[in-house]
Amino acid sequence: MPLDLPADHPYGIHHLPYGVFAADGASPRVGVRIGDQVLDLAGCGGDPAVWDQPSLNPLLAQGSSAWQEARSWVTSLVTEPEHEDLVRANLHPLDEVSLHLPFAVADYVDFYASEHHATNVGRIFRPDGEPLTPNWKHLPIGYHGRSSTVVVSGTDVRRPHGQRKAPSDPAPTFGPSIKLDIEAELGFVVGGATTLGEPVSVDQARDHLFGVVILNDWSARDLQAWEYVPLGPFLGKSFATSISAWVTPMAALEAARVPLPGQDPEPLDYLRGDAAEGIDIEVEVEWNGTVVARPPYATMYWAPEQMIAHMTVNGATLTPGDLFGSGTISGSERDRRGSFLELSWNGTEPIDLGEGGTRTFLEDGDEIVMRAWAPGADGTRIELGECRGRIVP
Ligand code: CA
Numbered sequence: 001m002p003l004d005l006p007a008d009h010p011y012g013i014h015h016l017p018y019g020v021f022a023a024d025g026a027s028p029r030v031g032v033r034i035g036d037q038v039l040d041l042a043g044c045g046g047d048p049a050v051w052d053q054p055s056l057n058p059l060l061a062q063g064s065s066a067w068q069e070a071r072s073w074v075t076s077l078v079t080e081p082e083h084e085d086l087v088r089a090n091l092h093p094l095d096e097v098s099l100h101l102p103f104a105v106a107d108y109v110d111f112y113a114s115e116h117h118a119t120n121v122g123r124i125f126r127p128d129g130e131p132l133t134p135n136w137k138h139l140p141i142g143y144h145g146r147s148s149t150v151v152v153s154g155t156d157v158r159r160p161h162g163q164r165k166a167p168s169d170p171a172p173t174f175g176p177s178i179k180l181d182i183e184a185e186l187g188f189v190v191g192g193a194t195t196l197g198e199p200v201s202v203d204q205a206r207d208h209l210f211g212v213v214i215l216n217d218w219s220a221r222d223l224q225a226w227e228y229v230p231l232g233p234f235l236g237k238s239f240a241t242s243i244s245a246w247v248t249p250m251a252a253l254e255a256a257r258v259p260l261p262g263q264d265p266e267p268l269d270y271l272r273g274d275a276a277e278g279i280d281i282e283v284e285v286e287w288n289g290t291v292v293a294r295p296p297y298a299t300m301y302w303a304p305e306q307m308i309a310h311m312t313v314n315g316a317t318l319t320p321g322d323l324f325g326s327g328t329i330s331g332s333e334r335d336r337r338g339s340f341l342e343l344s345w346n347g348t349e350p351i352d353l354g355e356g357g358t359r360t361f362l363e364d365g366d367e368i369v370m371r372a373w374a375p376g377a378d379g380t381r382i383e384l385g386e387c388r389g390r391i392v393p
Contacts, residue, residue: 003078003087005035010383014376016074017246017385018056018211021097028054028100032074033246033385036094043090044077056103056210056247060191060320064207067191071251099245101152102213103189106321108147108241109311110185110217110233111140113302115261117330120342125225137265140302140310142324145217146238150323153214153245153388159364160239162223177220177236179347180362180391183328184283184295184338184370187215187243188304190322197315202273205305208318211247214283214370214387215325218242221341221361243323246385248374253382256280256374258298267306270313276303279374281384283329285338286369290353295329295338297372364393 005012011033021038022028030051031038042052050058050070059070077083112118115132118141122131135141151157159180165172191210194200200208217237224236258278266272281297307324329338337343340361343351350358359366367390376382 003034007378008380009035010373010381011035012380013075013078014378014380015248015252015382016071016078017248017252018059019102019246019385020055020100021092022100023092023097030056030059031092033094034078034091037091038094038097039074039078039087040090040092041074044083044086046073054100055321056189057321060103060189060210061193063192067210067249068251071249099152099154101150101243102245102247103321105147105150105323106319108145108150108323109142110145110237110325110327111142111302111307112327113140113300113307114327114330114338115301116299116332116336117328117338117342120330120337124341124346137263137301138267139271140307142307142311143232145233145241145325147323149238150241150243153242153386155242155389156392157218157240157242157389158392160220160223160235162220162235163226164222165226166222172226176393177222178361179221181219181221181340182285182362182368183217183219184285184293185215185217185325185328186281186297186372187213187323187325188307189213189247190308190318190324191320192318193320194312194318196317199270199315200308200312200318202271202305202309203275205308206250206275208308209250209304211249212253212281212384213244213247214372214384216242216368216370216387216389217325217328218389219339219341240389241325242387242389244385244387248382248384252376253279253374255377260303261299261301263301270309271306273305273309275305277305278303281372281374283338283370283372286371287351287359288353288356288366290356292351292353293335293337293343295336296331297326297329299331300326300329362391364391366391
């Protein structure tokens with residue numbers, strides 16, 4: 001191929017994730033990552049109304065057939081020798097560009113789709129009750145988060161202040177969170193608008209699923225535990241949510257599609273459809289340089305297509321730029337848990353960071369990096385864009 005990339009490069013021709021970059025003092029615009037470079041698509045002759053833009057939202061608005069055409073065009077650019085000179089003239093080394101939030105987040109919803117995670121949290125927070133709430137296997141539980149505090153990988157996260165009260169405390173107190181945590185998730189990027197009052201079925205959902213990012217749902221457990229009854233998460237979550245700078249198109253994940261682990265009881269009709277499938281994505285959570293967990297997305301109980309069907313079944317619209325999180329990804333084994341709440345069992349079992357000592361929750365200066373891999377086309381393995389964040393006081 002013209003770009004001298006090995007066929008099995010994790011950012012090779014089968015991946016082609018989109019992002020927004022700025023180079024040489026120019027304003028941010030849409031690019032595609034190929035190898036360790038960014039390809040300027042407007043520079044390659046792409047429609048400036050889509051590609052010379054500071055976000056992916058115009059592309060997201062165009063809908064799924066335009067996404068297919070765009071991917072075919074980009075693939076031809078990076079594979080056909082006739083485009084080689086044009087492409088080389090529009091490549092920028094990754095270490096010479098700045099990466100920006102790839103899309104303006106419209107509505108942000110976060111689900112709770114891992115049975116292992118929901119069971120662990122139920123055991124920790126409600127030790128005397130059933131770990132799963134009665135609704136859990138009948139609908140994908142979610143809540144509306146705060147879209148304006150979604151930040152791109154590499155953005156520092158300031159430790160939030162708030163109100164907390166442990167059951168043994170006589171009264172609530174105020175101060176910086178002392179149980180600051182992560183949640184390793186995937187975030188699904190939505191495109192193509194819908195009409196108010198018209199639900200999207202499971203089988204139509206794929207037309208609205210543009211791509212995937214790694215998502216870190218930073219969580220202040222002490223704030224959350226005191227505030228969340230009865231309306232759900234609020235200030236314990238809304239201070240920051242980090243996402244990768246690169247959006248992996250769903251089209252790059254076709255080889256990663258796997259059956260769901262199994263749903264029993266069978267969900268109601270509106271949550272059924274052939275398109276409800278899992279995705280084989282392995283996530284890795286690194287804490288100050290030590291890998292502490294490898295959460296497996298393939299174990300998630302609910303499919304992203306079912307999440308879209310559920311969040312529109314009441315007639316609510318989808319908007320280009322909507323983002324929904326999968327919920328914390330946790331597998332059955334301890335080293336597959338996607339939050340420190342679970343890994344440390346609410347602070348009672350310290351986590352070993354090797355030479356970095358032990359931790360239960362995040363300290364100031366700590367850095368979390370999430371990475372993820374999936375099977376790509378032709379036996380390749382693709383790597384999703386990393387999601388990095390450091391805690392500052
Ligand atoms: Ca979450």
